[in-house]
Amino acid sequence: MASAAPAPRSESYPTRRTSGGGLLSPAFIDELRTRTLLSTLIGRSVKLQKAGREYKACCPFHHEKSPSFYVNDEKGFYHCFGCGVHGDAIRFLTEANGLPFMDAVKELAAAAGMDMPAPDPAARARAERAGGLIGVCEAATGWFRQQLDGIEGAAARAYLDKRGLGAHARTAFGIGFAPDGRNRIAPALAPAPEVELIEAGLLIKPDGDGKPYDRFRGRLMIPIRDARGRTIAFGGRIIDQGEPKYLNSPDTPLFDKGRTLFNLDRAGPIARKSGRAIVVEGYLDVIALDQAGIGEAMAPLGTALTEAQMARLWSLVDAPILCFDGDGAGRRAGVRAAERALPVLRPGKTLRFAMLPTGKDPDDLVRDGGAEAFETAIAETVPLDVLLYRAARDAADMERPEARAGLRQALNDMAARCGDRLVADEYKRAFTSLFFEDFGWKKTERRTIASAVLRAATRPESYRDLRDSYVEAMLYGLSRHPHLIAEHLDQLAAMPIADERLARWREALVDAAWRHPALDSDAILSILDTALLPELLQVNLQKSLRFPFLHAEAGSDRGTGQIAGLIDTLCAERELREHGDMLEAEAKAAATDGDGERYSRIEDERMTVREQQAEVLEAAFRLGERDEG
CATH class of the missing domain: 3.40.1360.10 (Dna Topoisomerase Vi A Subunit; Chain: A, domain 2)
Structure with missing residues (x-):
């Protein structure tokens, strides 16, 4: 299976400063990769199986039943053929475990016995300060848990029992109890400096010369952890009556409530895997x-x-x-x-x-x-x-x-x-589509019309039937001026249309008129607004049909008059054609009977009907002439 693996892709990381101010050079990162056995690192959380010179497993980044995730120690990378995820040891800790980049490097360096680059004095002081505050918060977590199990924690335990939160949940989330009293935590965490307790948010320093006092009193205590699972703050829920019901630690050097998510450390890996x-x-x-x-x-x-x-x-x-x-x-x-x-x-x-x-x-x-x-x-x-x-x-x-x-x-x-232009464009289209679904043309109707318009606009001229062109124009005009549909409903419903897509177009218009008689929005405009037609057709669509009323800028009164005239013309042409078909059948019968005189009379009448049809089509053509000037 080793031959199936993709060529290694080098993970490139820019030179960075550690939290202590030291530089992480590319050489340091390369040495870190070299000293890290990737299969051992991944094998802590993923069950790996030997597969030749590689290891395989079900991918930890997506659900699958058959293994498609491979780990190659020689090349120092992993790759999933199912979802395409690819990376090295650092990327695995950041993506699978949710660690920040620098924390991942520190963890790997400690395991590999490598010293992190030396920090500058100021940065070292900041790092030591943060480490001290984390130590204080972890110590407080332990003390709160002890209080929950003690005599004073009886009410808190009863509350947890009432909420159905058992021993496993209490242990997994480190739930504890802060007893009532203004000076309980400082003596318990001695010899932790008072200034650290204040900075960690466990004590409140009043204005002036007042003595600091406990922030959390008589509350169920829930540790708030960072992505590495370290306690950085607390949430306290009042047990008895009192306000506020919930109280969180203030922002501290460790904790920014606007950037922290409760349970990220435990939920993050699960969310990645479950999607x-x-x-x-x-x-x-x-x-x-x-x-x-x-x-x-x-x-x-x-x-x-x-x-x-x-x-x-x-x-x-x-x-x-x-x-x-x-x-x-x-x-x-x-x-x-x-x-x-x-x-x-x-x-x-x-x-x-x-x-x-x-x-x-x-x-x-x-x-x-x-x-x-x-x-x-x-x-x-x-x-x-x-x-x-x-x-x-x-x-x-x-x-x-x-x-x-x-x-x-x-x-x-x-x-x-929307800050992204592509997202903004798509949201505008989505909002427009939702609007028309409620107050205009529904999506199914727009798609039916768009499909017919697309066919009409792309079919070669040599394949067009003259009458179909006029039907296309009529339907296009009714789509632009839908209030006319109800006025001509009987004529439209009875009009024979041989072309299947044009017939569906007509049915969509008639159905819309029945569904929403007051419908007055331009269907063509709604189609263009929601991008149901290719962009090129959105530009050239109106060039395919010659009637002035097909254009959005056409005057409404003249346009609607032309549409009504075209409907009347097509209905008249239909009646003439039906009459001509009847005469053709009579002429065939006269010829069979050998009645020459009747046959000649019928043929004269057929000629008159054909001339009338030509005049009707000429009238339809004249409807398409634009106003001069």
């Missing part, structure tokens, strides 16, 4: 879902989802699912998240929205009905563009034309907020 990331409102929802077997759930920390948090989610999956309560407040929160996402959307990256049953949060759902109840609730998600469109549409009364015009303008403005 699904779920965002819920609170950390207790995350823990309840995890306990129910849904491990890819995360939560923001007391704020609406930020652009930085969206970027972290998009590094895991292309379309994270955001869960909101199905009531009005939940829908408004979903819309705010969608609007905030527009400037940072990129091709292939989006958000999807799951509206939960009103009054039910994820914790309620899994407690009442297990994981299946939650999976059912998020099975039908709403795309970002649809959520924004519905919110804009439902914000005003759409009965009046000026309100519909205002909606279209608001949708165009919303699409323009």
Whole structure:
């Protein structure tokens, strides 16, 4: 199987500074790769099987039943033939384990016995300071857990029992308890310096000369961890009555609540492998879902989802699912998240929205009905563009034309907020299509008309029947002025049309008139707006048919008069043709009977009918002449 592996692609990393200020040179990175046995590193989390000179496994980055993921120690890279993922030891730690680049390098260097480049003094001080704060937070985690198991933690344990959070969840998430009291944690963590406890957010320093006091008192304590699983902050939930119900650590040198996602360290690898990331409102929802077997759930920390948090989610999956309560407040929160996402959307990256049953949060759902109840609730998600469109549409009364015009303008403005030009163009088309689906021509009708127009515009002139050209022109005109359809419904329904696509075009128009008698929007314009025709035809479409009313700039009164005249002309031509067919049959019968006189009389009448047909077609031609001047 070794021969099946692709040629190695060198992972190129620019020269970087370590957190301590030292330089990571390409030579250092190359030596690090050389000293790292890739199969051993990956084998810690992936079950590898020997396959010749390589190892194979089911890919950790996507679901598969047969192994297509290969690890080559000699070349120092892995490759999946199923999803195309490819990389070295550093990339595996960043992509599979969610580690920042520098943390991945440090972990590999420690395992390989390599010293990181020497830092400058200021950077070393910052690194030592961060390390000290992490040590304080980890020590606090241990102390909070001890308090949960102690006498003072009885109420907190009862609360957890009531929520159905058992021993496994308590251990996995490091849940603890902060006892009531203003001076409990500092003595417990001695000899940690008071200044570090303040800087880590565990103590509050009052203004003036007041003594620092505990930030978290009488609260269930949940550690907030970074991507490496290190405690960097806490969330506290009040046990009894009191406000605020939830209290998070303040921003610190370790913790930025706008960039951190609760449970990223545990959920990130699961989300990458499952291809699904779920965002819920609170950390207790995350823990309840995890306990129910849904491990890819995360939560923001007391704020609406930020652009930085969206970027972290998009590094895991292309379309994270955001869960909101199905009531009005939940829908408004979903819309705010969608609007905030527009400037940072990129091709292939989006958000999807799951509206939960009103009054039910994820914790309620899994407690009442297990994981299946939650999976059912998020099975039908709403795309970002649809959520924004519905919110804009439902914000005003759409009965009046000026309100519909205002909606279209608001949708165009919303699409323009997309930071990527391609995404902005596609959102404008998507919004336009949704608008026409509600207030104009439905997608099936637009596609039927577009298909017929495409055939008409691309068929060689030598294959065109003159009458079909006039039928095409009539249908095109009715598509531009649909209010005329109802006025001529009987004539249109009875008109024989041999060409199958033209007949479907006519049926789409008639059906639309029955469905929505007040329909007045230009179907051709809606087709062009939603890009149902190739771009070249969008430019040259109107050149294929010669009638002035086919052009958008044509005057409405004259154009509609010409369309009505063309309908009358085609109906008259149909009656003449039917009369001519009847005379032809009578002439054949007279010839069979040997009645020469009757045959001559019928032929004279047939000649008159043919002359009348020619005059009718000439009249149709004259309808297509443009006004001079």
